[in-house]
Amino acid sequence: MNKKFVNFIVKRYLRFDKKHPFIYISFLLAFLGILTGVATLMIAMGIMNGMDKEFEKKLKVMNYPITVYSSLVKVDKKLLLYLEKKFPNYKYSPYIQTSAIIQKNGLNGVLVYGVDFEKERKINFVINDALKNxxxxxKFDVIVGKRLFEDIGLYPNEKVIMIFSKMTPIGFGVSPLMKKVKIRGYFNSGLVAYDKGIAYMNIQGLKIILNQDYYSGIHIWTPNPFKDIEKIKKILPPGVGIIGWWQQNGNFFAALKMEKRALFLVLMLIIIVASLNIISSLLMMIMSKRKEIALMISLGATRTEIKRIFLKLGMIIGVLGIVSGAILGGIGIYILKNFDIIKLPADVYGVSRLPIDLSLVDFSLIIVGAFIIVLISSIYPAIKASKTDVLDTLRYE
Structure with a gap:
């Protein structure tokens, strides 16, 4: 195959032809369509990834990477010491869980975690931020969520009555446990459900209030929870439960994953529609250049060379669109990342700035997918051009 000949004809056909301007307008529309499709896909997938990671970060902290909890068998200090001895590189925070009501401007229900704040702050950056000041x-100090703190008008070091769900016998009846506690401050997770419904209390104080000497469970931080959960499970006594953060929110992340796939497929349709312009443009060019194609074949050009000419034409338009779209998408991602163009309500999304994180996998899928669509769109017109009937074309045209 004569590459110089192919390149010469490709360059000639890429020049604007005043006799057939609509062909070049169609080429331009195909280029712009692919550019728009690739850029839109990159920005959309970046936003989806960023939001997924932001939610994952929040849920991982508030739900903890791995939780060992009391089930048929109670979790106690002996088990905690055993786990610390077996896996000294992990971080542990034992907790007691109960429900309670804070009596201030009405009754406000919360889920109370009794924790050792020094251990808790090592695995929970939300609590660590709250404890800085x-x-x-x-023993009877409490930290509540920011939303609850503001909604019921609490202030630092205020003392309130906390009514616990555990009952205590009084005479011939029972009464809920009540205790005056001090609200030391608030934490801010960025998620309303947690900031309004969870409170943290000193575990020593909660043990005294509930008269409980065992833990509800142990929160564990590990470098690789997906693998480490199996290691921990093997050494736990029968009857003790264990769960990972991803198992607690399986349906939520499955829905996000499905939404991401659906968005990818829908936006890929933009590139598919744009590729139809490549097909129509090449077919129009083939019809307008039939005499030239027939003449080139009669003068010695092979059908493979003809095929390569039109395949290369389609690929040049497509690849230029893909590269330009990738550059435009990259610029868009950079601007959205570094400038507050779009602001989000923090109480709804947990972040005030739009999080964007385009993964290498998603970027590769976009580029490869667009390239395959462009290639397929260029193949049919190229084959059509190579099958031009030389005798009929020269005789009648």
Missing amino acids: IKNIG
């Missing part, structure tokens, strides 16, 4: 946590 708080010193000397007392």
